[in-house]
Amino acid sequence: MATDQAEHPDAYESLTEHVRRMTNVGNAAGILNWDQQVTMPEGGTPARSQQTAALSALHHELLTDDDLAEYLDTLDGQDLDDDQAAVVREVRREHERATRVDGDLVEEISETTANALPTWEQAKAEDDWDEFAPTLERIVELKREYAAQIDPDRDPYEVLFEEYEPYLGIDTAERILERLREELVPLIEAIEDSDADLADPFEGTYDDETQEDLVRDALDTLGYDWDRGRLDTAAHPFSMGTQFDARVTTRFKPDDPLDALGSTIHEFGHATYTLGLPQDEYGTPLGQSRDLSVHESQSRLWENHVGRSRPFWDLFGDTVNDHLGSDVSPRELYEAANQIYPDNLIRVEADELTYHLHIILRFEIERDLVRGDLEVAEIPQVWNDKMDEYLGVRPDTDAEGCLQDIHWTHGNFGYFPTYSLGSVLAAQLFAAAEDDLGNLDDDIRAGEFQGLHDWLTENVHRHGCRYTTDDLIEEATGEAFTADYFVDYARGKFGDLYDL
Helix, strand or coil, rough: CEEEEHHCCCHHHHHHHHHHHHHHHHHHHHHHHHEEECCCHHHHHHHHHHHHHHHHHHHHHCCCCCCHHHHHHHHHHCCCHHHHHHHHHHHHHHHHHHHCEEEEEEEEHHHHHHHHCCCCCHHHCCCCHHHHHHHHHHHHHHHHHCCCCCCHCHHHHHHCCCCCCCCCCCHHHHHHHHHHHHHHHHHHHHHHHCCCCCCCCCCCCEEEEEHHHHHHHHHHHCCHHHHHCCCCEEECCCEEECCCEEEEEECCCCCHHHHHHHHHHHHHHHHHHHHHHCCCHHHCCHHHCHHHHHHHHHHHHHHHHHHHCCCHHHHHHHHHHHHCCCCCHHHHHHHHCCCCCCCCCCCCCCCHHHHHHHHHHHHHHHHHHCCCCCHHHHHHHHHHHHHHHHHHHCCCCCCCCCCCCCCCHHCCCCCCHHHHHHHHHHHHHHHHHHEEECCCCCHHHCCCCCCHHHHHHHHCCCCCCCCCCCHHHHHHHHHHCCCCHHHHHHHHHHHHHHCC
């Protein structure tokens, strides 16, 4: 018989207090991670590794604590309102996954992946897959065991995928990614065959100070809240923080000022989502962002649907010319920001379209690897064959092929798909916003972004984790998750650019 809530009036309050402590420990670790990547002197690593390890251990203790289990048991079957039920759902999911995994296995995975990093770095430097292969084999074995401890009766890759996207389902991810592969491969082939000659107007080099002034102006234009944020540089741009403090980083390439602009607008999208979370729910799932696909949708929406749009360059072109001392038309800037490079081998340098084929390749390989349908020794050949099939190019070395990414070194199987899922969702959300607000071209051209900000806050940000991912998408757009809008966007935009 279910326990009546009135008999345990403090159970929910005790649970949320516990969760807030746990969240604050995690957020403190996040700040230390930001500092390590941005401002910490190189000599600080030995102490920082101990500090972050201690916070990680404390967070795990709080997540698996018997008191938390008791609160969840007490609340099971009680008459909770929708918000309370959402909080309990999210906490229970994390708690149950964490408690099912043996602590010794967690420790072994942590130690193995830490030791894998220098092995991977050396293998990449020496272009030697065989040097890294035994380490990857062990990581795969450990992650299979990790998945089996969580749920021995399910596909291990599906279980690992849920670490990053717990609600969409692997079948949905596969359906979306298969659609992208079917649509993008022929589109990219048509682009390669076209006679269009897009502008590439920038020559010479541009110093960091000049580029930083430019991207700060972009953040001002888009409405970044400097009272709750800051801009710094990092080797790999990222955003992190809370609704009270959401920071962005970027990087500067001397010969490519548009790279910094794009990455800054991308991180602005992440930060805008974080800053839009409800402040009065800080510390609970209602004040936390939905999972990685939704977060990536916000960065891709601002980067691609706003920052790479023609109206944006009508708005921002003069600012670019003022900072860079150039004389480039909005149309030429638009073309330069949207060029397609199918012969590029490196994922992090890929353009808006070919990027997804890099993701699909990795997804298919890691899925088959974890499921036991592919051996580690076979990866270089399969990788190169898929690059040839999808993009018409083959790596000359494993260093620029299957050794280029760090994700498998960390055991992050299931992470890659969220990049493309987020881009697909961005197109669906942008279309829904235009259904409600009207065509946004004039607003973007006029630098009026408040309407889009408000729409995203109302339909996505303010909900935190109130809804599961699929329910959030339906609430925001009125439809189930679909690739239709992304496909239409890609065909229309690049068909026009390349005269297809």
